[in-house]
Amino acid sequence: MAHSQFDLLRQRRFLPYFVVQSLGAFNDNVYRQAIIGLLAYMAVGSSQMGLYANLAPAIFILPYFLFSATAGQIAERLEKQKLIVITTTIEIMVMSLAAAGFLLQSMPILLLALFGTGMQSTLFGPVKYSILPSVLKPEELTGGNGLVEMGTSLSILIGMIFGGLIFQLAGERGPQVAAVSVILMAIAGNLVARRIPKVDAGDPSLAVDWNILRESWRIWRLTRRQLAVRNAVLGVSWFWFVGTVLTAQLPVYAQANLGGTQNLYIFALALFSVGVGIGSMSCEKLSGRTVEIGLVPLGAFGVSAFLLDLYFARPGQALAHGLSLKQFIDAPGSWRIMLDLTGIGLFTGFFVVPLFALIQSRTPRNELARVISGMNIQNAMFIVAAALIGLALQRYLGWTIPQVFLALAIANTLVAIWIFSIVPEFFMRFLSWVMVRTLYRLKLHGIEKHVPDEGAALLVCNHVSYMDALILSACIPRPARFVMYYRIFNIPVMRWIFRTAKAIPIAGAREDPEVMQRAFDAVDAALAEGELVCIFPEGALTKDGNIAPFKSGMEKILERAAARGQVVPVVPLALKNMWGSMWSRRDGSMHRMRIPRRLRAHVEVMAGAPVDSGSATAALLEAQVRALRGDAA
Secondary structure (H helix, E strand, O other), rough: OOOOOOHHHHHOOOHHHHHHHHHHHHHHHHHHHHHHHHHHHHOOOOOHHHHHHHHHHHHHHHHHHHHHHHHHHHHHHHHHHHHHHHHHHHHHHHHHHHHHHHHHHHHHHHHHHHHHHHHHHHHHHHHHHOOOOHHHHEEEEEHHHHHHHHHHHHHHHHHHHHOOOOOHHHHHHHHHHHHHHHHHHHEEEEEEEEOOOOOOOOOOOOOOOOHHHHHHHHHHHOOOOOOOHHHHHHHHHHHHHHHHHHHHHHHHHHHHOOOHHHHHHHHHHHHHHHHHHHHHHHHHHHOOOOOOOOHHHHHHHHHHHHHHEEEEEEEEOOOOOOOOOHHHHOHHHHHHHHHHHHHHHHHHHHHHHHHHHHHHHHHHOOHHHHHHHHHHHHHHHHHHHHHHHHHHHOOOOOOHHHHHHHHHHHHHHHHHHHHHOOOHHHOOOOOHHHHHHHEEEEEOOOOHOOOOOOOOOEEEEEEOOOOHHHHHHHHEEEEEEEEEEEHEEEEEHHHHHHHHHOOEEOOOOOOOOHHHHHHHHHHHHHOOOOOEEEEOOOOOOHHHHHHHHOHHHHHHHHHHHOOOOOOOOOOEEEEEOOOOOOOEEOOOOOHHHOOOOOOOOEEEEEEEOOOOOOOOHHHHHHHHHHHHOOOOO
């Protein structure tokens, strides 16, 4: 049965939440653009306009430093639907103040309300992302995050356009229209929030520490507890850095380098936003409904490639100025620039969506809201740094905007290489993702239903080819430790991938009893830690396509776990249609590395219902795997 992330938009567990977060992003940007429209309506001088341009971002970002730690603790302690209703109620109060500012045409009131919107966003941020693992299945996390990022990106864009048009279209009634608009959007968000189903608190017994500095430090350290999560958080912060530098340059870039007007800036921003939306929505399909961090390197280097091409596409000033949107599109070289802006957004979506899904899947539920808060603090620091660095490069070093794009492309590449070198899992998953998706088309049956979302489990599967472990790792939503024959583990190049994935090499008792004992110890330790372990009980690749008798090693693993008092479910798996691939033994050794007979072969992965460890035997599991595979070797 085909799955689509759009199915979530028809379900109450997701749709009201999606609408609330989209309305919030929309309303924030309507408000900020409407302030600019009010300043133009009031015909204020350039100095006051410049003062707002510098003050507004600082005022909005300040609450993230002041309140993120407290917001994370509150989001951990309270039932999440209740907290969303509270934050949207606060939005109504803040936007009522903003409405007064519009009607009185008072900048101090509007800036105070802007601080309030920053505070409300700070409170909503932790629950926005920590709620997803509670309402989505593990295989839905990537698609759900893709929808959220798409909704946020497009809501920001549409909000900016709507807010910018209020005073142009409403004229003298602009202040009244702006006031009514922001209040109505806030009320709509609050009403929809009441339709969100109740979601349990992450840690209702958590004692809130109101010391901002102490708790901010403690929460930030919480983001660094796991290496993969730490670097995923760093990756998200770097996404905000790149996005801030890029979007901050677009207004002047559209005028000075593209020769357009305000409309062209909105068009450039639209290309980037639509690219982000498409990239975010594509992640589920590309990942095969798993948390596929192999897309992160693809996204990082794709962003660098398009940033680099954007520099070469227009390294100097525009040859003509005052171009309309149509005139720009018809001008030579414009399609290349449009493609670059869209490509940057597209690969940004590939980059950031798997990172959010990774943070959500690898962080304990009772810590997730605080980890998101710690990430928000770090994001704010990166945003401020991006604004200051961008300003310094142009004002003090005299760099042009295309030169800033070139520097950003180089910096993005270097940061990506650094992150992937200290956490090889990202690059390892990228290589395995490329190999598996290039050679095969996968179809899954029962993986979502029968592989447990959390806790220890032993997976047993037939063994057809050297690619089996990589194929299964691409199908299973959670990381799994694979036990594999040590000669396969030591294949050049593949060895690095297997070691990075924490695979466990094993040898026969006669070949190397020490390696075998270390393998059993490693398996027992992994199960004790609540991990998934996958074994191939045949002990070797099939030589004729048939399933060989299962060996008793599986029973020894379960006996050791039982001796510790741990009950481990055993999930039977079966690979179908792998026999005859370039990595199987269908041909002699001289022909094993040939092109496969079936290019992009359809391979099926079957999963059966878990068997209790008390009744699991090698013979029983062998029979179940045979039944799952059927006649399709």
